[in-house]
Amino acid sequence: MAKRTCIFFISLLVIFSGRALSQDTVTVPLHIRAGYDISSPVIKLVSHDLISYGVVASADMNESFAVSAGLRYTSFSTSEYSYDFSSRGISFVAGADYNFMKPKTAQGKYYAGIGLRYGISVYSEEAPRIIYSNPWGTGETSVPLSHHLGHYLEVTPGVRTELFPGLTIGWNLYMQLLISSGAGRDLKPVWMPGYGDATAGMTTGAEYYISVSIPYKKIRVIIKPKPVETEEEGEGGSGYITPASGSLSGGRR
Amino acid sequence: MTVLIGSLSCTVQTCYDDTDPLMNTLLLASGTGAEAKADSLRVIGFSETSDTVFVSQRSVSSFSVPLDPGNDISAFRIVINGTSDTVVIRYTRRPHLVAPECGYTILSSITSLRSTHNIIDTIIINSKSVDLNGEKNLHLFY
Numbered sequence: 600m601a602k603r604t605c606i607f608f609i610s611l612l613v614i615f616s617g618r619a620l621s622q623d624t625v626t627v628p629l630h631i632r633a634g635y636d637i638s639s640p641v642i643k644l645v646s647h648d649l650i651s652y653g654v655v656a657s658a659d660m661n662e663s664f665a666v667s668a669g670l671r672y673t674s675f676s677t678s679e680y681s682y683d684f685s686s687r688g689i690s691f692v693a694g695a696d697y698n699f700m701k702p703k704t705a706q707g708k709y710y711a712g713i714g715l716r717y718g719i720s721v722y723s724e725e726a727p728r729i730i731y732s733n734p735w736g737t738g739e740t741s742v743p744l745s746h747h748l749g750h751y752l753e754v755t756p757g758v759r760t761e762l763f764p765g766l767t768i769g770w771n772l773y774m775q776l777l778i779s780s781g782a783g784r785d786l787k788p789v790w791m792p793g794y795g796d797a798t799a800g801m802t803t804g805a806e807y808y809i810s811v812s813i814p815y816k817k818i819r820v821i822i823k824p825k826p827v828e829t830e831e832e833g834e835g836g837s838g839y840i841t842p843a844s845g846s847l848s849g850g851r852r
Numbered sequence: 853m854t855v856l857i858g859s860l861s862c863t864v865q866t867c868y869d870d871t872d873p874l875m876n877t878l879l880l881a882s883g884t885g886a887e888a889k890a891d892s893l894r895v896i897g898f899s900e901t902s903d904t905v906f907v908s909q910r911s912v913s914s915f916s917v918p919l920d921p922g923n924d925i926s927a928f929r930i931v932i933n934g935t936s937d938t939v940v941i942r943y944t945r946r947p948h949l950v951a952p953e954c955g956y957t958i959l960s961s962i963t964s965l966r967s968t969h970n971i972i973d974t975i976i977i978n979s980k981s982v983d984l985n986g987e988k989n990l991h992l993f994y
Contacts, residue, residue, distance in 0.1 A: 681955035729947055729956045731921050733872055734904050735897065738922035740958070742947055785948040785959065799953050 605668045628707040629659035632767060634810025636671070641807075649790070650674040655808050659678065667714055668693045673722075675793035681730045688722025689791020692753055700818040708761035717831065718775070720749035720793040724782065733746045747781035749791050757798035759810075770814040775802045866954030873959050874916040875941070875982045877990040879932075882973035888994065889913045894931040899923075919943060919982055921958035932994055935971035943982065950984070959983045965990070 636653035643650060653671035669692045675801060676685035694716030700709055726742040752775065759769030780787045780797040787797040795802040881888035895907035895917055906917040906928075920926045927940045943960040950957055960982040964970065967975050971994050979987040 676864045677952075679952075679955060689907055726947070726956065731947075731956065731958050733918045733921060734906065735899065735918060735920040735926075736901075742956075785946055787949055789949065790905060796952055798949060 601812070605803050620657075621819070623707075625703045625817045625822050626817050627662045627702050627820050628814040629661070629816045629818060630707060630812045630814050631658045632656060632810040632812045634767070634769075634808040636806045636808045638805070638807040648675055648677045651792075653806065653808075654807075655810065657696060657810075658815075659707070661818065662705070662707075663698050663712075664695045666699070667696050667716065669716070671793050673790075675790035675792070677789065683727055683728040684724070684726045684789045686722055686724040686788050686790050686792060688720055688792035690718055690720040690722075692716040692793070693719040694753070696755075698758075701822070703822050707814070708767075710757070710759035713756045714771070716753040716755065718751045718793055720751070720781075720791050722747060722749065722788070722792045724786070724788045742786060745786070747788075749781045749788075749797065750778040751791075751794050752776045752778060761812065762809075765812055767812045769808055771806045771808070771809070773804055773806065775804075776800065777802075806809060840850070857975060867951065867954035869950050869954050870984050871950050871954050871957045872918060873957060873960075873982050873984050875915045875919055875960075875989045876914065876986060877992050878914045878988050879912070880991055880993045882993040885993070887913050890932045890994075892931075892933055893984060894929075896929040896931075898927055898929060903929075914988075919960045920959075921945060930972070930992075932971050935987075937968045937970050937972045939967040939972070941965045948983070957984070962989065963984075 607807055622689060634654065637654065639652045651673045653669060655667065655669040657665045657667035667838045673690065674687045677683070694714055696710070696712055696714035698705055698710050698712040702712050707809045723746045725744040729740045729742065731738055731740065753773050755771045755773040757769055757771035759767050761767050775794055777794060777797060777800050780791055782788060782797070789796065791797040795804070858957045872988065879888050879890055880886065889911050890913070891908055892910050893912050893915060894905065895915055897904045897906055897917065897920070899920065909915070925940065925944065926941050927938065930937050930939055937948045940949065941962060942964045943962045945958050945960050947956045961975055962980045964978065965975060972992060974993040976991050977989065978991050979989050981987065982989055
């Protein structure tokens with residue numbers, strides 16, 4: 600009898616210890632990236648008005664979130680029939696990116712997600728020639744060189760992949776929302792560095808960048824949470840308890 | 853940015869915005885302040901070089917004229933029902949970017965005005981800003 604009781608308890612122990620070990624994990628390397636916007640030379644070929652050079656950097660915080668930042672130098676000048684305009688400055692964006700891909704699929708190499716960034720633009724603008732005309736006649740005036748600080752928000756859906764270990768390439772579309780051009784209502788710049796046409800409340804564009812990627816840490820990510828028995832289990836129901844929140848979930852955490 | 857620059861460089865940009873700021877004036881009946889239609893109205897802007905007829909209409913209760921963007925002062929001869937008055941308006945000017953495809957225009961802010969009183973009883977500034985919003989700037993009582 601004592602032997603049977605002992606076997607029964609050992610069996611229970613094996614069953615429960617087996618369940619405790621059933622959660623699956625994947626090791627994800629976290630990276631620091633530094634890159635260059637390679638669309639700049641294309642821009643220079645397409646438009647002689649605009650010169651723009653940008654660098655980007657990001658650091659993975661975990662398997663989904665990364666902090667990101669970018670720095671861009673822009674010089675713009677145009678000569679239209681009724682005005683000449685030029686602006687020049689540096690823009691800086693900082694924010695976070697969220698990767699929608701599952702850690703097992705992304706493996707720390709691939710990204711398909713969305714970023715939200717806050718941007719500031721430190722720039723100067725001038726319009727040395729403005730021609731105006733109305734029934735009184737035609738005249739000429741100018742706007743002298745002035746310095747401003749602009750603010751904008753940037754939403755950036757994008758993709759990125761590893762070309763080979765240590766080198767990634769990616770596309771980002773961006774939709775920018777102007778908070779302030781810093782130049783008042785009358786002298787919004789024709790081109791605000793980092794943003795574009797400041798008379799528009801929203802601008803869109805894209806950047807194409809190549810980055811050096813350095814792994815700095817590896818983390819283990821639970822991809823299949825530990826199953827726990829629920830009250831309904833006896834009737835065929837079951838659920839998973841997430842380690843982070845403790846709430847019941849049927850899919851990826 | 854590439855997309856944006858591509859579109860900028862490959863298409864001719866057309867201006868769809870209003871670029872002419874006008875000073876809008878409402879004609880009112882002296883005493884009652886009710887809207888008063890003039891049987892005939894002529895508004896002539898005069899400068900050192902030439903006179904320009906801006907308005908020549910019948911049965912009107914308001915009119916709109918541009919201010920001289922090259923000077924801080926504009927003078928108008930306003931002829932209501934055959935009787936003429938002169939109105940001199942002083943203002944400050946500032947350039948305003950309408951849109952990259954439209955260029956700049958000159959907005960004004962009225963600082964003072966004077967008039968003769970042959971038919972005009974009073975003329976007052978209702979809104980100083982002569983811009984693209986179409987506000988009524990002057991109330992002319994006659």
